Amino acid sequence: MxxxxxxxxxxxxxxxxxxxxxxxxxxxxxxxxxxxxxxxxxxxxxxxxxxxxxxxxxxxxxxxxxxxxxxxxxxxxxxxxxxxxxxxxxxxxxxxxxxISEPVLKKITQAHTQKLTNSDIANQLHISVSTVQRKLTQFTFKERYHHLPQVLSWDEFARNKGKLAFIAQDYNTKKIVTILENNRKITIKNYFYKYPRKVREFVKVVTVDMSGSYIPLIKQLFPKAKIVLDRFHIIQHLNRAMMSTRIAIMKRYDKKSLPYRAMKNHWRILHKDSRKLSLKLFYSRTFRQTLTPKEIVHKTLQFSDELRYYYNLYQLLLFHFQQKNTHQFMALIEDNYHLVNHAFKTIFRTFKKYKEYIANALEFPYSNAKLEATNKLIKDIKRQAFGFRNFNNFKTKILIALNIKRERIKLILSRT
Ligand SMILES: [Zn+2]
Structure with a gap:
C-alpha cells in the first residue's frame, strides 16, 4: 500500500x-x-x-x-x-x-516550454523564482553549422534600453536559426561565417526589412540568394508617409474646425485600401450624419486638394503593389518623385534604390509576416518583466518557446 x-x-x-x-x-x-x-x-x-x-x-x-x-x-x-x-x-x-525533486525539475522544464512567466512557474510549483531561473540557464542549444534553410528571414527586435537584437528564422518551418545579442554587421558576419561557403550557398532567398542596411552583407554571405524586401515593411513605409502627410495638412486647420476633425477622427478610413472600404452606413459624429466610409473619404478630400493628391497617389501605389504591377508601381514613383513632400520623397528614394528587391517582393510569395508573429511572441516574453537583463536567459527562453516543440530531440538538457 x-x-x-x-x-x-x-x-x-x-x-x-x-x-x-x-x-x-x-x-x-x-x-x-x-x-x-x-x-x-x-x-x-x-x-x-x-x-x-x-x-x-x-x-x-x-x-x-x-x-x-x-x-x-x-x-x-x-x-x-x-x-x-x-x-x-x-x-x-x-x-x-x-x-528540488526530479519530478518538480521535470515540471519546470516542461513549464518553460509553455508560455509561462518564471514567476507563474514558481507559484505553480511552490518553489523560488531563482530556482526556475537556474533551470532556465541549464538549457543549452547545440549550434551546428552544417545546414541553413533555403529561405531565411532576417529581422531585428528591440531588447532592453532600445538595443536591437538580431534574429534569423527559417521562413518555412519558423524555426529560429539564431538570435544574436546585437545587430552589428560584425556580429552577424562572425556568426554566419561559421557556416562553410557550401552551406551558405544553399540559401536561395533572404527576406529583410526596408532599412536596406543588411543588403551588402547578405550579398557577401549568401552569394546565391535573392534578396526580398518584406512586403509588410514596404506597405508600412507607405503608410507612415501617408500618416505624416495627413497630419501635416490637418495641422494647418483650427482644431475645432470640421476639416481638422474629419482628418483626425476618420484617419483609419483615410488610410484604408479604398477597395476594401465597407459599404455600411454608420453615424459619423464628426459630420453629424449617417454616411458610408466612402462618403466620408469623399467629403474629407473636398477640404484639401493636397490631401486629395496624396490620397490618390497612396491608393494607386497600394493598388499596383497588390496587383503586383512592379512596372506601374515604379513608374508612379518616377512620375511623382519631384512633386511629393519630404516624407514621400524619402520613401520613394528608398524604393528607387532597392527597386530590384521590391520587384522580388512582388514576384516571390515570401514575406516577413511569419517573423512578425515571432516578434510578437518575443514581446510577450519581454513583458514577463524580469530576469532578462541577462541576454542569454532571454535568448534561451525564446528558443525554448519557439524551437523546442518543433525539435525536442535537438535540445540537450545539461546539468550543471
Ligand atoms: Zn572507505
Missing amino acids: LRDTTKLLGIKDPNITILLVLKHQSHIEIRAKLDYQPPLCPHCHGKMIKYDFQKTSTIPILDVQGMPTLLKLKKRRFQCKDCHKVSVARTSLVKKNCQ
Missing part, C-alpha cells in the same frame, strides 16, 4: 519509505526516510555499516490533492569500517546537492 503511495507521489525510489503524512492548513507534509543496505565505500571500496540519519531535508514535490507538498526526508548515513569516512544515502529523487 505504501509502495503505491510513493509511486503516486512521483517517488520512484523504492528505498524511500513514507513514515507519516500530515495535512496542514496550507500544505501537506510527508515524512519519509531513505534507507538501504550499505553499499561499498565510495572512497576506498571498503565495507560500510549503517550509521545514523542525516538532518532532515525539505524537498518540494509535486502537489498532492492540489496542495503544495513538502517531503521531509531523512537520509541514512553510512560509515566505512576501513577509512571511517561517512557518506549519505543517494536517491534518484533528488540529485546530489539539490533541494
Whole structure:
C-alpha cells in the first residue's frame, strides 16, 4: 500500500519509505526516510555499516490533492569500517546537492516550454523564482553549422534600453536559426561565417526589412540568394508617409474646425485600401450624419486638394503593389518623385534604390509576416518583466518557446 503511495507521489525510489503524512492548513507534509543496505565505500571500496540519519531535508514535490507538498526526508548515513569516512544515502529523487525533486525539475522544464512567466512557474510549483531561473540557464542549444534553410528571414527586435537584437528564422518551418545579442554587421558576419561557403550557398532567398542596411552583407554571405524586401515593411513605409502627410495638412486647420476633425477622427478610413472600404452606413459624429466610409473619404478630400493628391497617389501605389504591377508601381514613383513632400520623397528614394528587391517582393510569395508573429511572441516574453537583463536567459527562453516543440530531440538538457 505504501509502495503505491510513493509511486503516486512521483517517488520512484523504492528505498524511500513514507513514515507519516500530515495535512496542514496550507500544505501537506510527508515524512519519509531513505534507507538501504550499505553499499561499498565510495572512497576506498571498503565495507560500510549503517550509521545514523542525516538532518532532515525539505524537498518540494509535486502537489498532492492540489496542495503544495513538502517531503521531509531523512537520509541514512553510512560509515566505512576501513577509512571511517561517512557518506549519505543517494536517491534518484533528488540529485546530489539539490533541494528540488526530479519530478518538480521535470515540471519546470516542461513549464518553460509553455508560455509561462518564471514567476507563474514558481507559484505553480511552490518553489523560488531563482530556482526556475537556474533551470532556465541549464538549457543549452547545440549550434551546428552544417545546414541553413533555403529561405531565411532576417529581422531585428528591440531588447532592453532600445538595443536591437538580431534574429534569423527559417521562413518555412519558423524555426529560429539564431538570435544574436546585437545587430552589428560584425556580429552577424562572425556568426554566419561559421557556416562553410557550401552551406551558405544553399540559401536561395533572404527576406529583410526596408532599412536596406543588411543588403551588402547578405550579398557577401549568401552569394546565391535573392534578396526580398518584406512586403509588410514596404506597405508600412507607405503608410507612415501617408500618416505624416495627413497630419501635416490637418495641422494647418483650427482644431475645432470640421476639416481638422474629419482628418483626425476618420484617419483609419483615410488610410484604408479604398477597395476594401465597407459599404455600411454608420453615424459619423464628426459630420453629424449617417454616411458610408466612402462618403466620408469623399467629403474629407473636398477640404484639401493636397490631401486629395496624396490620397490618390497612396491608393494607386497600394493598388499596383497588390496587383503586383512592379512596372506601374515604379513608374508612379518616377512620375511623382519631384512633386511629393519630404516624407514621400524619402520613401520613394528608398524604393528607387532597392527597386530590384521590391520587384522580388512582388514576384516571390515570401514575406516577413511569419517573423512578425515571432516578434510578437518575443514581446510577450519581454513583458514577463524580469530576469532578462541577462541576454542569454532571454535568448534561451525564446528558443525554448519557439524551437523546442518543433525539435525536442535537438535540445540537450545539461546539468550543471
Ligand atoms: Zn572507505
